[in-house]
Amino acid sequence: MKKYAVVAAMATAFLSSTAINAAELEVTHWWTSAGEAAAVAEFARVFEEQTGHTWVDSALSGSGTGANPVIISRIIGGDPMGATQMNTGRDAEELIQAGLMRDLTDIAEELNINEFYVDQSLLEPCTYEGRIYCFPVNIHSWDWLWLSTAAYEEIGQPVPTTWDEYVASWPALEEAGILPFGLATGWPIAGVPGVLLSGIGGSELVLAVNRDKDVEAVRGPEFRKVAEAMDAIRSVVSPDTMVPAFADVGNQILAGEAAGNIHGDWLQGDLQVAGGVPGEDYECLPALGMNDQLTGGGDAFYFPVLPEGTDPEVLEAQTELAKILISPEAQLAFNLKKGSMPIRTDVDLSQANACMQKALKLLENGLLPSGDFALSSDTQQQLQDLNIEFLGDDSITVDDYVERYASIIETAD
């Protein structure tokens, strides 16, 4: 239990920087890499400057499997943290239903977030019985095809602008001994089907499958094309050409060893760290260049209900942090470093690079719910198992893939 003997003084007006008593607020998150740490440091800086409270950082790597057990244990153990980051999605659903997460609706109304939120659908996973329990702070999208300019210079073809052109260039690439599709082992394959679904399948199919969980849509012809695209990728990828980490794929693309790869926008962070310049060293094709809407998810912040006896100053610090996380200044500083898209429409993103600008244009057409966003973690895990199995075992035919995908969507809740 945190015991602070501090006289409770009602905080002065929001954003007042002269909070009488500074409180410590523990924030857990799994942004442990260099790029991510720099981004979360922005949040901490703005929080400490504007409120005088101190941000106690307790980073826990390992994303879902690594951090979830700790976050959940701490909450049900009665020693919750001040605030925690989790994927925008239905991971924390039950925690909200169990009344362990603090209701943020009054803060939301005070700031009337509907005005500036880029897409109301982002708030859906956070709302339960009409009340809001979390604030999404960024938008990440898997919907990117990264292409190597060096690879295409070597085979003397222009850099493709759509998925079909890219697939067409594979034979030439293979002759030149260039890996048509770079891939890392483990979870990175799990995001690829979602991207193919929105690119090849189109927005209606995404909504039908992810949101409505319509089994017939999965058995339909459009989804079959998605499955065939997966089969095509499987044919050019083999276990011994896969690399340990997705950052290594980034290096392969810059070096021209691999022609292209489907991965989330956070790969840009690594491409830039490795000295890549968008437009010169690599190209980025949002939604495979075939759809005008991006599927997306992202990270959100939850504020656990603190046990009674916690000094009100800490509760006050929670409220202020919630407001700051979605304030224009913090949003700009954080998302630029993180390489994700802010959730506010009124943020000047002129400094963002070319790829980010493309994404912002597409964002105006509204956000499609990605798998992480709309499906329960249980369903996501089953789909990930299916995709990993399909990739690693050629005996699974496209029909098996479609059938098993359908049965998973059928039992999805």
Place this chain on the structure above:
Amino acid sequence: MQHSVSIRDLSLNFGHVKVLEHLNLDIAEGEFIVLLGPSGCGKSTLLNCIAGLLDVSDGQIFINGKNVTWEEPKDRGIGMVFQSYALYPQMTVERNLSFGLRVARMQKDEVERRVKRASEILQIEPLLKRKPVELSGGQRQRVAIGRALVRDVDVFLFDEPLSNLDAKLRSDLRVEIKRLHQRLKNTMIYVTHDQIEALTLADRIAIMKNGVIQQLADPHTIYNKPTNLYVAGFIGSPSMNFLEGELQGGTEPVFRANDGTVIPVKTYAFETAPNGGAVKGVLGVRPEHIAVGEAAKAMPFATEVEVEIVEPMGSDTLAYTKLAGQTLTFRADSEINLRDGQTVLVGFDPGRGSIFDTATSNRI
């Protein structure tokens, strides 16, 4: 006549600690030799060298005329019985006995014949199917002896085999080992620190101290003619009485104790005739050789002494007195009732005692 076991100029040192020094020992065929001495005198080390479990630092070992110095224990024709019996705990008695033979790939019927013969001799036939943990100390020891027996060895080596047993069992097994020796007529080398075992079992006893054999002789000679003060003091319980004083040589040799008491020693068989001069020496006489009361008068030397402490031992009584300022103990028949403080006449024949030269502590 070829020796069963002969050790020539054997020495052994652990690092720079000298444990055995230039030791020589010849053992005749079928002889029962006991290596006797306090713990740490090197008797067990010597036994281990003979067995081949320890590499000697110098010298040679012969068994049945064959130089076995570099041989493995199994090729020396020896069997060994250990203080902790060292039976293979997980094997039945029958397997314990036959395991060595089966490893040497001996035919089955020959193995069975030997096991049967050994278990008959040692009366352990009913135990063959049992595990060592189910046997008593005595039974375990017999199985350990059986293990050497089945291999038809030339020499049996015993390393304090009875010290883990209780007193009664110890005397039973002692008799059994003696009977075994008479029946098998094998050479046996027996290590112990218990002098009763040594005196009762041995054809010859080697008293050892600091890695050197002090005396090698039959029990009677060791008991009656100890070569030096150490051997005299070690054998016999209660131990021998020692009177310090001076030996006056000449035709009428006499021993003058420190306080002046004069004891005629004419009847003593001197190794070398005393040469008339006075030699500082020690006169040793065993409590059992001291006559009390009437019988004392017949002794060449008798005197009055005052009894300080009396210890009735059942079969006889032990008395502690003072003679020439030094304690004198003697053993009296239990009928003679002695009381503390009583003065009594005691006497002894120096001829049965021993005289040692204080300087060399050797027998004169």
Place this chain on the structure above:
Amino acid sequence: MSQTATISSAGPTASQDARVEARGPRPTPFFTPRKIVIYSILFFACLYFLFPLYVMITTSFKTMPEIRWGNIFAPPIEPTGEAWIKAWTSACTGLTCQGLSPGFWNSVKITVPSTLVSIFIAAVNGYALINWRFKGSEIFFTILIFGSFIPYQVMLYPLVMITRELGIFGSLWAVILVHTIFGMPILTLLFRNYFASLPVELFKAARVDGAGFWRIFFEIMLPMSLPIFVVAMILQITGIWNDFLFGVVFAGTQNYPMTVQLNNIVNSVQGSPEYNVNMAATILTGLVPLIVYFVSGRLFVRGIAAGAVKG
């Protein structure tokens, strides 16, 4: 009468004559087949064991470009120690960039009490199970052994609830309790089997002298259990020092063990891993158990020697 092994059938070879004049210690040539076999097996075993360490150490002294483009087995061209310094002092573990150092003392604070408490309780268990067998003690022991097979992740939530009811969740006591629970099956088995191997007369003699349960334990059993105590210590210090999940969940934020910093440095899912810093950080974290092994090596031999003499 005697049946000593017959002289080998081959004619009296040179070694036969030498044997006749044999004197003093048996000449053991430097290269006996036995020694050759032993040392060659040990040599290849060491190669197998040390090869990964070689890769780790060379990588930890390379710069990132050299790792990315060079061969992992090649020694560093221009070795630099900055990966080590960075790992200890400045590697980013989330917001704070202080490397592994903040967690070091927390790890010590967790490991030392947990090791001692868990070993002590297990020793008492082993001793009670063997010498003071009471009704049902064997059933408890069987369930305990069964307990060592339960995957620890499954027991996370129940343990959280138990420690919450005890009011010690999020404190050092919670993590000590958890490590004692998880160490108990194997450690109890270790001590139980060791005490079973001691001669039973020792215990009976003490009972005859009227010594009670605790006096026999402290004055006779514990001093004799040095060899198995060393083995138990190696097991526990390694397990607790390298543990991440229980340290993070039960110890509370102010007691985060060093493995949290290590995990954050090494296991960052999103960003590009700095392999040289990861290697350096792992070796640094592993130093404490390694030192314990080396020190315990001496204790191990002396303990064992004491144990053997008792036979």
Place this chain on the structure above:
Amino acid sequence: MADMTVEQARKGGAGSLTRFLRNIFLRNLSAKIAAAPMMATVLVVFVGCTIWTIWYSFTNSRLLPSGDFVGFEQYQRLFATRRWNVSVTNLVTYGAFSLVFTMVFGFLLAVLMDQKIRFENAFRTIMLYPFALSFIVTGLVWQWIMNPSLGLQGTMRNLGWTGFTFDWLTNPRMVLYALLIAGLWQGVGFVMILMLAGLRGIDGEIWKAARVDGIPTWRTYLSIVLPMMRGVLVTAVVLVGSGIVRLYDLVVALTDGGPGIASEVPAKYVYNYMFGAGNIAQGLAASTMMLLTVMIIIIPWAYLEFGGKGNRK
């Protein structure tokens, strides 16, 4: 506190029932007090957890243990999941090899170390150091070494030995043996230490007796010393066995279950579904199946080993 002496018990003399009760509670009272922590752990934690696991495996609880009863639904789903079935067969294959090799190499190395060789302390530390390093990174190093392009195979081929293939890590049929190489590297050292402690506990005179009996050294180790080390062997088997059943870090660090699901293991399934997928009921169903198989093996063996004869092993 000294035990109840016989006289006190007789003076009580209030019929056999009280003596029976006294016998249960007061006899070895201090032993029972001393063993109280163990009994509490066994009842509350191990038995309690198992019941908790089994109970919630019959519910549909997702993130928090709170769902309602759904009978065998979780189990039906479990047995229909190919990843689970592959995990179980993987564990059986890997487990068998790992147990046999760890025990054999552990004993062989312990015997070698028992030969009064020089640098014994150095050799022992070399074999034991892997046990000290956290597996997240050492797994990565093995991943590099066995990676077809980065590691051994790539280097050998660059050196001209083009035919050299060592692609176990990415070959679905061989990946379990790649796990075995790294697993043995980490686990053999400690088993060797355990067995060395056992060897050194053997009474020296047993060795002398065997030598006098003409039994060659290797035969003495196998037929005499090994059976005497029963206690240590049992401890080693339980240690290695529980390590195999709980196998998780090695797989996550080295292959993360790949290629495909060729090296998936049950504990990873349990962990992924309990926390990653936020479906503890499915995770607990998997864990219960693991515990069931362990129970079928352990109970009869433990009964034979400890309970049955009741004599001092």
